[in-house]
Amino acid sequence: MFHLKPAAGAAAFAISASVSALAATPALAAENLRFAIGWPPGSSAEASTQHFADVAAEESGGDLQVKVYPLSLLNFLESTSGVRDGVADLTTVLTPYFITEFPEMNYATELASLAELEDGDPARNVMAYNGALMEYIFFDCPDCQAELEAQNHVYLTGSGSQSYFxxxxxxxxxxxxxxxxxxxxxxxxxxxxxxxxxxxxxxxxxxxxxxxxxxxxxxxxxxxxxxxxxxxxxxxxxxxxxxxxxGSFVSGVAQMNRERWGEMSEANKVALLKASAALSAQGVYSYYEVGNANMAMARExxxxxxxxxxxxxxKTKAWIQADAEALGATYAERFGLKDAEAKLAKLRELMAKWSGLTAGVETEAQLRRIYWDNLHSKIDVATYGQ
Missing domain, CATH: 3.40.190.10 (Periplasmic binding protein-like II)
Known part of the structure; x- marks a missing residue:
């Protein structure tokens, strides 16, 4: 079983130092990875996934070579079984398509609607909820990690859309x-x-x-x-x-085959996590920018x-509030979810925390640094996903 190490103070410095050392360690053998996505060629999502591949290659000194397959190797409905069975090494899993396989993660994903009740631009609030959801899955939801293990997946990062309309x-x-x-x-x-x-x-x-x-x-x-x-x-x-x-579609934008992850060197795992932080930031921020451009195009x-x-x-805001409070009972009845009230309270706490962390973010680079410093750099690659 895996263990995660949320770091603080001196521990955070130690982990940061060890991560840097690992990143500088030469890899023993080349790694070729297949990343299958359900978006079509030419989409902004393909560009974000290619950015993941580029960062992985850069951070590993060229040892990690990731080939992106847009809507070819797997479609969205094939993503979970495809990575589970090794058809692809990595994929994006839209968890609402797999509610039976990922009820714990879906419960948290559905609560992305909480961002609609926050002050500020709804199109930007997803930057905060994405961070909150990643922290929850990495560090605060052992039930999420158990269902990932059951599907032979390792969760590397999340990303999300703008608010739906x-x-x-x-x-x-x-x-x-x-x-x-x-x-x-x-x-x-x-x-x-x-x-x-x-x-x-x-x-x-x-x-x-x-x-x-x-x-x-x-x-x-x-x-x-x-x-x-x-x-x-x-x-x-x-x-x-x-x-x-x-509401936003916040999901597992990079989930990896568990055996393939386990075969990798620790240095390459760190490189993948750095690429994962970059993917999250690029995905969220590019969606924000593309969304603004698309609205202008639609007007034209x-x-x-x-x-x-x-x-x-x-009526919509009142319904969102009531739905968030009633959702736990629904998941308890259908999927046996336990401690829904505590999980909802934790996600609300994390949303408030991440609203502060992402306030004033003006660039993709800023968001990437925030995700890396507060999330991916704190993962113990020696034990996570094992």
Whole structure:
């Protein structure tokens, strides 16, 4: 079994020093790794994953060579079994697609909606919740680590989207507009929101959603702004409503085959963790920048952008608060989740901590340093994932 060592004071200095020493140690043999992602070629996610590969090569002195496979070796639905069985060495796991395999992680992922209740720009709050979720999984959730072990995975890092909003083929701005509307929901949180607002939640893969919108199978998709170009939604949606439903898709952006991780030298594990911190920061920050660019592009293309009514905003925020408090009972009944109240309290505590840590972040480099200093550098590579 693995052990994690959250560090403080002198211990933090010792770990930092040992990590630096390991990073400088020559690797004994070359490592070639396959990183399969479900996003298509040319997406911002592919660029972020290639950044991971570049940093891994740099930090290992060229010993780590990571080849990125965008929507070829594995799709999103094949990601968990593909890495478990060694088809790929690394993948992005969108845990809401695998709620039975990862109930503990899904519980924490669904609570990303807590960021909607924080002050500030919702598009930036995901920087904080992503940090909070990573800290929770690394250091505060042994049940999360147990389910990762059961799937033969090692969690290396997380990343997240901007806040989700409605992207539709018709105008939507009020509770009345949502009645009976078919909304593609990429996870249980958005499905529950749609149902609570009087809409109909539709489950389909993100890779099938463009066709679903264009053929009228769904009226709206709840998605973040980068998906307008990542999946081509900008070519089919006519109306958008920022602000609702909210929530972010924060998930395991790099999970690794456990045996493959165990075979690696400690120096190369450190290099992968440095690449993981870079991937998280680049993913979150590039989504922020691409999202802003996509909103401008949508306006130029004539997509109508609607303000949600005050009633819809208030109803959504009240629902988010109530849903967070009720979620633990649902997970306890369906999946046997224990100590839900304590886990919710811990995540709220971490969200407050990370809101402070990420306040004023203006560059990707700043965010990368914050993630590395507070998270990845504190992992004991000699025992983690063993």
């Amino acid at each position: 409605l992207q539709c083929t018709r105008p939507v701005s009020s509770v009345e507009d949502l009645q009976g509307l078919r909304v593609r929901a990429g996870g249980a949180f958005w499905a529950r929101w749609a149902t609570a607002m009087g809409a109909t939640a539709v489950s389909m893969s993100i890779n099938e959603t463009f066709e679903g919108l264009s053929q009228g199978v769904v009226d709206c998709v709840a998605a973040s702004a980068p998906e307008l170009t990542n999946f081509g939604f900008i070519d089919v949606v006519t109306d958008m409503t920022p602000g609702v439903p909210g 293309k004539g997509v109508a952008i609607h303000e949600p009514s005050a009633e819809l905003v208030e």
